[in-house]
Amino acid sequence: MAQVVAGVSRTFNEYLLLPNRTGVGCAPEAVDLRTPLVRHREGAESAIELGSPFTSAIMQAVSSPDLAIALARNGGLSFLHHNCPIDEQAADVRKVKNFKAGFVTSDTNVRPQDTLQHLVDVMRHTGHGTAAVTHDGSAGGRLLGLVTSRDFHPHRHDLDAPVADRMTAIADLPRSGSDLTLSEANSRLWEERLDCLPVVDANGHLRSLVFRSDYEDNKRYPNQLVDLDKRLRVGAGVNTYDYEERIPALLDAGADVLCFDSSDGYSDWQAQALTWAKKHYPEIPVGGGNVVDGEAFDFLAEAGADFIKVGVGGGSICITRDQKGIGRGQASAVLDVAAARDAFRERTGEYVPICSDGGLVHDYHMALALAMGSDFVMMGRYFARFDQAPGAKLPTKDGFVKEYWGEGSNRARNWQRYGQGGQGLIFEEGVDGYVPYAGDLSDGLTVTIAKIKATMVSCGATTLPEFQATARLTLVSEQSFQENHASVAVRDTPAVAV
Numbered sequence: 001m002a003q004v005v006a007g008v009s010r011t012f013n014e015y016l017l018l019p020n021r022t023g024v025g026c027a028p029e030a031v032d033l034r035t036p037l038v039r040h041r042e043g044a045e046s047a048i049e050l051g052s053p054f055t056s057a058i059m060q061a062v063s064s065p066d067l068a069i070a071l072a073r074n075g076g077l078s079f080l081h082h083n084c085p086i087d088e089q090a091a092d093v094r095k096v097k098n099f100k101a102g103f104v105t106s107d108t109n110v111r112p113q114d115t116l117q118h119l120v121d122v123m124r125h126t127g128h129g130t131a132a133v134t135h136d137g138s139a140g141g142r143l144l145g146l147v148t149s150r151d152f153h154p155h156r157h158d159l160d161a162p163v164a165d166r167m168t169a170i171a172d173l174p175r176s177g178s179d180l181t182l183s184e185a186n187s188r189l190w191e192e193r194l195d196c197l198p199v200v201d202a203n204g205h206l207r208s209l210v211f212r213s214d215y216e217d218n219k220r221y222p223n224q225l226v227d228l229d230k231r232l233r234v235g236a237g238v239n240t241y242d243y244e245e246r247i248p249a250l251l252d253a254g255a256d257v258l259c260f261d262s263s264d265g266y267s268d269w270q271a272q273a274l275t276w277a278k279k280h281y282p283e284i285p286v287g288g289g290n291v292v293d294g295e296a297f298d299f300l301a302e303a304g305a306d307f308i309k310v311g312v313g314g315g316s317i318c319i320t321r322d323q324k325g326i327g328r329g330q331a332s333a334v335l336d337v338a339a340a341r342d343a344f345r346e347r348t349g350e351y352v353p354i355c356s357d358g359g360l361v362h363d364y365h366m367a368l369a370l371a372m373g374s375d376f377v378m379m380g381r382y383f384a385r386f387d388q389a390p391g392a393k394l395p396t397k398d399g400f401v402k403e404y405w406g407e408g409s410n411r412a413r414n415w416q417r418y419g420q421g422g423q424g425l426i427f428e429e430g431v432d433g434y435v436p437y438a439g440d441l442s443d444g445l446t447v448t449i450a451k452i453k454a455t456m457v458s459c460g461a462t463t464l465p466e467f468q469a470t471a472r473l474t475l476v477s478e479q480s481f482q483e484n485h486a487s488v489a490v491r492d493t494p495a496v497a498v
């Protein structure tokens, strides 16, 4: 006979944290958000530790190379989506691994014979005022000169004239070989009073440009998540269909960690795939999921998963619960799986981190997920709002929105399923929509981190394990939930003191 599990399915909106006593030294500057990413012996360190407990969802509309770079620079990790052919995903991994802070691939490039009008058009399109002049107009062509928006004026110079007339030619151009470090490049920029230093290879082909402004920018990120060679770390999503070909290609490209991505990880498909991955690549961490209860956690932990994601049907674009009637309130799921993780550690001496995935709407929901036992969180909607996410930024009458669509939506045209006989989706499990535009990822994450640290200080904790061990939560009634919000009419502009 069917069983009904004990307890009601509850979600984050139904809880609040009670303040604990805050000691004098317990201040936001003292809060450390480092957290383990992968399985480790109790008491030992995790082979990869996140600098901040955030990962971006394994989705086309979220985890692109640009977003992965921005997030890793802030201590978090992206899992590049696998909803594409294997070589495309491997190329995305390479883009992140080859990122060298401060060394940018030139996006504004022309040929010497192109007209100044063409140069104006290219600069307007990219928004950048420095262009590389290469033999073929590509970012990796032989460097012939540099031209900036200060080298010509549309009213003074004939826009039909060739770029070669106004560029600084290679013979007069300060440049460097590709073996210099960022701080060496910075010294040259200052000593030679340059705005830009081109870096070329032994054959004179352009490799990158270093700008003075980017050196300052690099100093903004003391918390970057890097590997032993100081390259940014990146994760990659994988599926239970083509993993025997996809995993070797991703590892060859330099992926640091993998994660099997499924709405429902409690399956023999996933256990077989995890077993295969651990047998062939024992040194590479591989996560699994998603699950919503302790039984499924044990199943994947025993199959070898190095971390386990929690959450079915709670995501902002999810319609899995409507369509299949499968899922569980996200708070109940996290509490149940966290208890199973702790029991597993007691039984085996192994700590398998868990990740709350989906449904985090407010910043305080992230704090609740962490307090309830999540080692880190995964978010789609949150990251899709930023400049670095792949969705188009579109104007509306009230500002801007960004596109955001589910991996189970028709728009995502799920690659694995389309690969299976080409039938297409019979029914959708996700929607295609918009989220409010939120600017630069680093700026947004700075505010979120400040809020989470403030929450932890109120709860008297300076580390995530302490927060989890001491958090006291209360269920809120419908009436007390109303108290969460302001109950006066809110002024549009700040009041001015007279």
Ligand SMILES: NC(=O)C1=CN([C@@H]2O[C@H](COP(=O)(O)OP(=O)(O)OC[C@H]3O[C@@H](n4cnc5c(N)ncnc54)[C@H](O)[C@@H]3O)[C@@H](O)[C@H]2O)C=CC1
Pocket (backbone or CB within 6 Å): 058, 239, 240, 241, 261, 262, 263, 264, 267, 269, 290, 311, 312, 313, 314, 315, 318, 320, 358, 406, 407, 408, 414, 416, 429, 430
């Ligand atoms: N977290 C969530 O609540 C949800 C997430 N999603 C996202 O949508 C995407 C698609 O998820 P799913 O539909 O769960 O994809 P999936 O590929 O994991 O599963 C689709 C179906 O294929 C079956 N299957 C898996 N491996 C197989 C194999 N090797 N041979 C034959 N059959 C196999 C599964 O049992 C399932 O019925 C993922 O990115 C997922 O994260 C979708 C819905 C809900």
Ligand SMILES: O=c1[nH]c(=O)c2[nH+]cn([C@@H]3O[C@H](COP(=O)(O)O)[C@@H](O)[C@H]3O)c2[nH]1
Pocket (backbone or CB within 6 Å): 057, 058, 059, 290, 311, 313, 314, 315, 316, 317, 318, 319, 320, 321, 357, 358, 359, 360, 378, 379, 380, 381, 382, 405, 406, 407, 408, 409, 429, 430, 431
């Ligand atoms: O029901 C679903 N249909 C979909 O099409 C879909 N696509 C992604 N996901 C899951 O949602 C998570 C992101 O959720 P948020 O936007 O709320 O952060 C993701 O991390 C996934 O777990 C989906 N769920």
Ligand SMILES: [K+]
Pocket (backbone or CB within 6 Å): 264, 265, 266, 267
């Ligand atoms: K299942």
